[in-house]
Structure formats: C-alpha cells, structure tokens
Amino acid sequence: MVSVAFSDKYFDSLLKLTPNEQSQANKAVMLFQQDPQHGGLHYEKLTAFKDSKLRSIRANQDVRIILAAAEKEDLYLMLYVAHHEPAYAWAAKRKVEINPNTGSLQVFTVEERREEAAPAPSSAPELPGLFDTIRDRQLLQLGVPEEALGLVRSMRIEADLETAHLNEQIPADAYEGLFMLMAGASFEEAYGEVVPAAPEAVDTDDFGSALARPESRAHFTVAENEEALQAVLNQSLEKWRVFLHPAQRRLAEGTKNGPVRVLGGAGTGKTVVAMHRAKWLAEQVAGSSTPGQEQKVLFTTFTRNLAADIKQNLHKICSSQALERIDVMNLDAWVVSFLKKQGYDYGLLMDAQQQKRLWEEAYSEKPAAIDLGLAFFQEEWARVIQPQSIGSLDDYKKASRIGRGTRLNRQQRVEIWPVFERFRHILASNYLKETDDAYRDARQLLETNPELRPNLCSVIVDEAQDMGSQAFMLLRALVPPGPNDLFIVGDGHQRIYGKNKVVLGQCGIDIRGRSARLKVNYRTTDETRKLAVSILEGVEVDDLDGGQDSQQFYHSLMHGPVPEVRCFDSLDEQAQAILEAMQGNGLAPEACCVIARTRREVGELKAALESRQQPCHQLDGRSAATPDGELNLATMHRVKGLEFDAVFVASVNRGLVPLAPVIQSAADAVTRRQRENEERALLYVSLTRARKLAFVYGYGQMSEWF
Numbered sequence: 001m002v003s004v005a006f007s008d009k010y011f012d013s014l015l016k017l018t019p020n021e022q023s024q025a026n027k028a029v030m031l032f033q034q035d036p037q038h039g040g041l042h043y044e045k046l047t048a049f050k051d052s053k054l055r056s057i058r059a060n061q062d063v064r065i066i067l068a069a070a071e072k073e074d075l076y077l078m079l080y081v082a083h084h085e086p087a088y089a090w091a092a093k094r095k096v097e098i099n100p101n102t103g104s105l106q107v108f109t110v111e112e113r114r115e116e117a118a119p120a121p122s123s124a125p126e127l128p129g130l131f132d133t134i135r136d137r138q139l140l141q142l143g144v145p146e147e148a149l150g151l152v153r154s155m156r157i158e159a160d161l162e163t164a165h166l167n168e169q170i171p172a173d174a175y176e177g178l179f180m181l182m183a184g185a186s187f188e189e190a191y192g193e194v195v196p197a198a199p200e201a202v203d204t205d206d207f208g209s210a211l212a213r214p215e216s217r218a219h220f221t222v223a224e225n226e227e228a229l230q231a232v233l234n235q236s237l238e239k240w241r242v243f244l245h246p247a248q249r250r251l252a253e254g255t256k257n258g259p260v261r262v263l264g265g266a267g268t269g270k271t272v273v274a275m276h277r278a279k280w281l282a283e284q285v286a287g288s289s290t291p292g293q294e295q296k297v298l299f300t301t302f303t304r305n306l307a308a309d310i311k312q313n314l315h316k317i318c319s320s321q322a323l324e325r326i327d328v329m330n331l332d333a334w335v336v337s338f339l340k341k342q343g344y345d346y347g348l349l350m351d352a353q354q355q356k357r358l359w360e361e362a363y364s365e366k367p368a369a370i371d372l373g374l375a376f377f378q379e380e381w382a383r384v385i386q387p388q389s390i391g392s393l394d395d396y397k398k399a400s401r402i403g404r405g406t407r408l409n410r411q412q413r414v415e416i417w418p419v420f421e422r423f424r425h426i427l428a429s430n431y432l433k434e435t436d437d438a439y440r441d442a443r444q445l446l447e448t449n450p451e452l453r454p455n456l457c458s459v460i461v462d463e464a465q466d467m468g469s470q471a472f473m474l475l476r477a478l479v480p481p482g483p484n485d486l487f488i489v490g491d492g493h494q495r496i497y498g499k500n501k502v503v504l505g506q507c508g509i510d511i512r513g514r515s516a517r518l519k520v521n522y523r524t525t526d527e528t529r530k531l532a533v534s535i536l537e538g539v540e541v542d543d544l545d546g547g548q549d550s551q552q553f554y555h556s557l558m559h560g561p562v563p564e565v566r567c568f569d570s571l572d573e574q575a576q577a578i579l580e581a582m583q584g585n586g587l588a589p590e591a592c593c594v595i596a597r598t599r600r601e602v603g604e605l606k607a608a609l610e611s612r613q614q615p616c617h618q619l620d621g622r623s624a625a626t627p628d629g630e631l632n633l634a635t636m637h638r639v640k641g642l643e644f645d646a647v648f649v650a651s652v653n654r655g656l657v658p659l660a661p662v663i664q665s666a667a668d669a670v671t672r673r674q675r676e677n678e679e680r681a682l683l684y685v686s687l688t689r690a691r692k693l694a695f696v697y698g699y700g701q702m703s704e705w706f
C-alpha cells in the first residue's frame with residue numbers, strides 16, 4: 001500500500017466529470033493505493049513532459065488521472081483528472097516542485113518557450129515593472145519559482161499578475177506575496193505574511209516533509225491509509241473542510257498561550273477557522289480531559305441563526321465523539337438557560353414596543369428645564385450606564401462619557417439621574433431585565449460561586465463585533481485564564497446592532513501577541529468586494545481592542561462582472577428586472593436572495609414578485625431550507641453570516657438606505673454618525689453575501705450613496 005495525496009485542483013477537475021466518471025476515478029485511486037502496478041490502471045511515465053515526475057493512470061477507457069510520483073517515499077500526488085486529451089495537455093506544461101526557499105509544495109505552469117525566449121510582453125509595455133524595486137533574490141525568497149522570474153519581471157499592471165495567477169504560472173503562495181508587494185507592502189511585510197516560519201533547511205526531494213507544512217496543506221491533503229482515503233473522497237466537495245489557508249491553519253491548530261483575537265473582512269473564513277478551532281480543541285484538549293471531569297468547548301455567537309448554521313456545519317468536519325464535546329449556542333440563550341437553572345425568575349426585555357412604553361414612563365421623571373429628548377436617554381442608558389454597570393448617582397457622576405455627542409456637567413447628571421433610576425425601577429417591578437443585566441448577573445454569580453462555572457476548556461466567540469463589554473466580561477468569567485481559554489473572531493466592519501465598540505483589554509481579556517488578521521476573501525468576487533469596501537470608505541473601524549482595523553491587503557481570488565447599479569421607476573419595474581436578471585444569468589431562484597432594508601419593504605417586494613408567479617421564501621427566525629424554485633427574501637440584518645450565488649440588494653432608495661428615521665432620531669451629531677456607519681455596514685454585509693453576482697437596485701430616487 002502507498003500513500004496518496006490530492007491537490008485541491010484535483011477535486012476541481014473531478015467535479016467537472018459526470019457522476020459515473022467520478023466514481024470510476026475514485027475506484028481507480030483506491031485500487032492504485034492498494035497496488036500501483038495493477039494491470040488495469042496502466043500506470044505510465046510521461047517522459048516527454050516538463051516534469052519527469054509526472055505519471056498517468058486510467059480511470060476508464062478515456063479518463064486519465066495525472067499524478068506526480070515520489071517513488072522513493074511510496075508517495076503519489078493526484079493532480080488532475082480529465083478526458084485523455086485535455087488531461088495530457090494539462091500535464092505537458094506542469095511542474096510539481098518543492099520550493100527551495102519556502103519548502104512549500106508548488107504546482108505551476110511553465111509555458112512553452114517561456115524559459116528560453118523573452119517573456120510575453122505586458123499589456124502595457126511602456127510602464128515600469130510592478131516589481132522593479134524588488135531584487136531577484138527577494139522574489140525567490142517569497143516562493144517565486146526560478147522559472148517564473150522572467151514573467152514576474154515583465155509584469156506592468158495588476159492585470160498581468162492576475163492573469164499569471166489565473167493561468168497558474170505563479171503558485172498560490174507566491175501570488176499572495178506578490179499581491180501584497182503590488183498593494184504597497186514592504187518586502188519584510190510580505191515575507192512575514194507568506195513565510196512566517198522559514199524552514200531551516202529544505203530538502204527538495206523530501207515530499208513527505210513538504211506536505212506537512214501549512215503552506216502545502218493549503219493545497220494538498222494526504223491519505224495514508226484506506227480509511228483516510230475513503231474519508232477524503234467523501235468530504236472533498238467543500239474545500240474549506242480540507243484546504244485551510246496557512247494563516248487559517250496556524251490559528252485553528254496548536255496550543256495558544258491565552259486569548260486569541262482573529263479579525264478579517266467579510267468572507268475571509270473567520271467562521272471556518274472558528275469551527276476548525278472548535279474541532280481541534282474538542283479532539284486534542286477536551287478529548288484528553290480526566291474521565292469523570294470531561295471538559296467541553298463552548299462555541300458562542302451573537303445571533304441564534306448563526307448558531308444553528310454552525311451546528312450543522314460542524315457535523316461535516318467533526319466525528320460524533322468530537323461533536324459531543326462542543327456546545328454551540330448564542331450567548332443570550334446560554335445566559336437564559338444558566339440563570340434559569342439558578343432559579344432566576346426574570347424575563348428578558350426583547351420587545352422593542354414594550355421597551356418604548358417603559359421608557360416613556362421613565363421619561364416623565366425628566367425635569368422640565370432639561371431639554372433632552374427621549375432618544376438621548378435611551379442612548380445614554382445603552383452606551384454609558386449599562387456597559388459600565390452604573391447603579392448609583394455617585395457612579396454616574398464619575399462615569400466616562402467618551403464618545404457621547406451631548407456634553408453634561410455634574411449638575412445636569414444629578415438632574416437627569418431620576419429618569420434612569422425610574423427606568424430601572426420599572427424593569428424590576430415588571431420582573432424584567434435587559435440582556436446586559438442578565439450578563440452581569442450571570443457573571444457575578446460565577447465570580448462569587450466558582451463551582452457554578454461549567455467545565456469548559458475553551459470558549460469560542462464568533463460575531464464578536466456585536467457583543468458589548470458586559471458580554472465579554474461574562475465570557476472572561478466563564479473560563480479560567482490560561483492556555484486556549486478564549487478564541488475571539490469578529491469584524492468591526494460588520495457591526496450592525498448598535499453596540500458600543502468593545503475594548504477587550506478593559507474586559508480583562510489580554511490578547512497582546514495573539515492576534516491575527518485574515519485577508520483572502522473566499523466568498524465574493526473582487527469586483528463585488530471592491531464596491532462593498534468603497535461604501536465604508538472614510539469610516540473608522542475598530543479592532544475590538546481600542547485600536548483601528550483596516551482592509552489593507554484584503555482581496556478576493558475570484559473575479560466576475562462589476563455589480564450592476566440601476567434605478568427603476570417603480571417597485572414593480574424593479575421586481576420585473578430582478579426576475580429578468582435571474583433568467584438572463586441562468587440563476588436558480590433558491591441560489592439567490594433579494595435583500596431590503598426593512599421588513600415592510602421585504603414584504604412589498606415579496607408581493608410584487610409573487611404577483612409575477614415567482615414563489616418566494618422569506619428568511620426570518622429559524623427558517624427551513626429554501627425549497628427548489630423559491631427565491632429567498634430577507635432583511636439586511638437577517639443575511640449576516642449567509643451566502644448566495646447572487647444577491648439583489650433591492651430598494652436602495654433615498655430614505656430607505658440609509659433608513660431616514662434611524663438617522664433622524666439620533667439625539668446628537670455623534671450618534672448620528674454612529675448610526676450612519678451602521679447603515680453603511682448593513683450595505684457592506686448585504687453585498688458581501690454574493691458568491692458570483694451582485695445587483696444594487698432601487699426605484700424612484702436612488703440612495704445618495706449610489
């Protein structure tokens with residue numbers, strides 16, 4: 001029996017075959033693993049090609065599998081599968097090599113004559129080279145193969161690099177380094193990113209060691225025995241299950257010294273990393289806990305919908321044993337269930353209408369001489385009093401009000417305090433608590449009775465940007481400080497629930513030296529990503545720890561058309577255009593989503609689409625899977641965490657985007673800016689749900705942002 005490894009490209013090519021051919025190819029690989037010399041496989045050396053390591057085997061009369069042989073190690077790399085002619089055409093130009101500088105295993109195209117003759121002229125020969133200031137030696141250090149140096153030197157514009165990447169003339173790891181240089185990074189920055197741990201010595205014939213490096217594992221997966229081979233062949237459909245980016249893998253695996261924070265723009269695989277981290281912890285840490293004191297991993301999210309999705313996806317990567325050691329829950333649900341067990345008989349105040357009524361009652365305490373609206377009090381409560389657990393006038397007099405737009409002197413604080421006191425009293429007499437109160441009560445219970453602490457080895461937090469400081473203080477209290485305690489994943493660009501920016505350090509969570517940022521967007525085309533990012537231009541985005549985040553070096557690997565922005569005369573015309581765009585692009589309704597700012601607008605769109613005989617499926621709460629033939633419809637808040645082949649961000653009209661009442665009811669300029677930023681974030685979230693195509697449609701008057 002031999003070891004077999006697969007490249008990600010192998011699975012891409014496998015999926016292009018018919019199901020029957022796929023199963024024949026799988027059978028051939030399994031037979032090959034048992035006996036490479038089996039007569040039916042016609043194992044053949046492809047001697048006349050660029051790379052003497054290349055071989056082929058037969059899957060059937062016509063389908064060929066191209067592989068590279070490391071015969072000394074009994075290791076074979078499955079690279080490509082296709083019908084006879086395209087398979088050999090693919091193999092003729094390919095090389096598989098261990099890069100002597102980075103140690104990663106690379107597969108790349110070497111074009112005919114490229115080695116001897118001058119490189120192909122760039123589309124803009126008069127411009128300076130993209131990499132003129134970088135030395136050859138440095139390009140090689142970044143993992144550019146020697147054969148590709150001429151090509152890299154000939155690159156003049158971004159499209160040259162993108163084309164070379166698309167044609168696989170540059171291996172993926174080297175492309176990332178080159179992309180960063182092109183986007184303005186210094187050589188040191190790019191090198192630190194692509195080669196964070198340079199191998200001491202690289203043996204370019206040792207394929208086993210090369211395959212073990214995270215850079216290689218981003219593109220190869222090894223099946224050492226029959227069982228592993230079965231597992232790989234069964235799970236290859238979604239790449240994220242197997243091929244983690246080296247940055248993702250480094251985060252997902254290994255013992256961490258304390259809390260880790262992972263940032264990354266939309267679609268960079270933060271949730272994927274968090275899930276793989278949960279799996280690793282369940283297997284390696286919780287799995288080795290003392291019998292009788294089994295530990296668990298708690299995976300928390302902000303929204304209930306995301307928790308349900310994650311539960312489902314964990315099934316795809318975890319064994320049932322590992323799954324048993326992971327609890328997935330949105331934090332509110334965890335808190336409610338924990339407090340209930342402790343005999344807490346308060347309800348959570350969730351209903352916006354009820355909340356408004358209670359505030360109106362409390363507002364009657366406002367002295368007539370104070371000219372502050374109800375909105376001011378609600379904001380002050382949510383942004384100053386609750387996050388800082390202020391329970392008395394004395395505390396309020398001393399409280400920090402940084403970031404609030406309306407100034408208050410001490411005397412004014414004294415005068416308005418009765419409103420807050422009354423609100424708290426009303427809550428108590430109605431047996432109600434706000435979520436921040438519940439977080440605080442739960443934390444205080446845990447701090448005074450450590451024996452109530454659940455037996456957790458680790459807490460993973462997704463959607464961290466929407467959790468406030470009370471939530472983080474509770475999370476800190478849930479698990480004792482130590483290795484692997486907290487793994488926090490978020491993106492300040494997607495803060496859409498009106499929460500204060502949190503500073504982890506102030507919640508007792510010290511992430512110094514343990515933070516990372518993911519930069520490759522796997523979901524969205526670069527064209528859609530760029531439009532989404534442009535909406536946030538000028539908005540200051542925090543890094544969850546008091547600093548600033550940026551989208552520097554954030555990019556997508558896929559390309560597609562620039563999103564279409566159009567304004568129609570009426571809602572009906574817009575609905576018609578959505579249906580035509582779906583038809584024109586051959587899109588299945590269930591793979592698309594129409595997204596609007598308000599529930600009411602979603603309802604109107606639904607009616608307009610249904611009147612045109614388009615069955616619709618509205619996503620709200622915990623919706624079931626969309627039936628075939630039905631078009632998804634959702635609000636901007638609801639689509640967070642989801643993805644579709646195409647999204648129609650619809651009714652992007654003046655007054656709706658940004659939503660006028662939200663902006664106009666802000667009590668001061670600072671709050672107005674915060675709300676406007678959140679409205680922008682909603683658009684950013686909506687657009688970045690698109691895998692292939694995005695449309696921005698409006699009617700009447702288009703939003704001032706377009």
Ligand SMILES: Nc1ncnc2c1ncn2[C@@H]1O[C@H](COP(=O)(O)OP(=O)(O)OP(=O)(O)O)[C@@H](O)[C@H]1O
Nearest residue numbers: 239240243244245266267268269270271272522641
């Ligand atoms: N290493 C990978 N290889 C291939 N696809 C990946 C990889 N990592 C993530 N993806 C895919 O990219 C998409 C986005 O991943 P994920 O939802 O984890 O991103 P995210 O950063 O949490 O996104 P968002 O913040 O926008 O919700 C998913 O379709 C996922 O399957």
